[in-house]
Amino acid sequence: MQGFQLTLFTIENRRHHGKQLSHWLLQILRELQIRGATHTVAAEGIGHDHRFHTWHFLELADRPEEITVIATEQEVQRLFDRLAQEDVQVFYAKTPVEFGFLGKSSAPETQSP
Template sequence: MNTVCLRVFASEASHHHGKLTYEWLLDTAQEMGVGGGSAFRALAGFGRHGRHDIGFFELAGELPVVVEFLVEASVADELLKAISEAGLKLVYAKLPAGIGITE
């Protein structure tokens, strides 16, 4: 089994086809038969557009959201292809992963 952790990064307020981008990613993965995925909102982050923190004066929608999937490498590639074909330009990381269940 060649399992990977696919992490896709988006701005919390970005939209695609009338949905928040992270919702579109989760919905698309589910429609493709992916067994599960999660979206995580950051407390703070920085990148090419500067630093953003949760705070009273922070502009809404500027914090990053990470959407994560633990899937076979081939499924990750299919999902990345769907993202590209949808015209989205998102940063991602595809990392080797082991999956287990504690007893």
Template sequence: MEGSFLRFYVTESEAHHGVLLWEWLLIQGNRLGIRGGSAFRAIGGFGRRHTLHEDRFFELAGSSGIEVEFVATDEEEQRLFDLINREQIRIFYTRIPARFGVINPDAEDPPATDNP
């Protein structure tokens, strides 16, 4: 299948409608039919303000980065972006073209468009 590898960057304390933003993104991706998503806590990093955030600094608790990743078809990606726009969420993301599928699929997997 053809689509995109999407990665959203949020801080661990960011929330939307009372739900942590990273969790909200996973819930919505699941609801929209994206086959899978994951969230990862960064051990360190910096953003546009060039402030270094690391897990070991107590005074920066709650400011660590969380990466939320999806591999999605173009249609799934568009539904997710449309929802984020409607919800007026300001979020940084990366999008990388991706080819993906399941080797030795079972009956629940979508049909393969190519084989490795």
């Protein structure tokens, strides 16, 4: 299949509707029935504002986070529409990809996009 790898970037202390933004985004991805997502927490990073983001043993609020999604063009558009509706500001990278499953036993049931 053809689609996109979409990576959303945030930091741990960002909130939306009282929830950690990364957790809220995962909830929305599930609601929209996007195929899957991976949430990654990093030790360090430099933001678009050139500020250094890192975590400390006692203070975890500034840790960089990424949510990576592989989705069809229609799925990505549904997500972007929802983020616009919610007025969520989040930095993203979107790259065209080919995706699918290899092997008969490892492939879950196919769903129409």
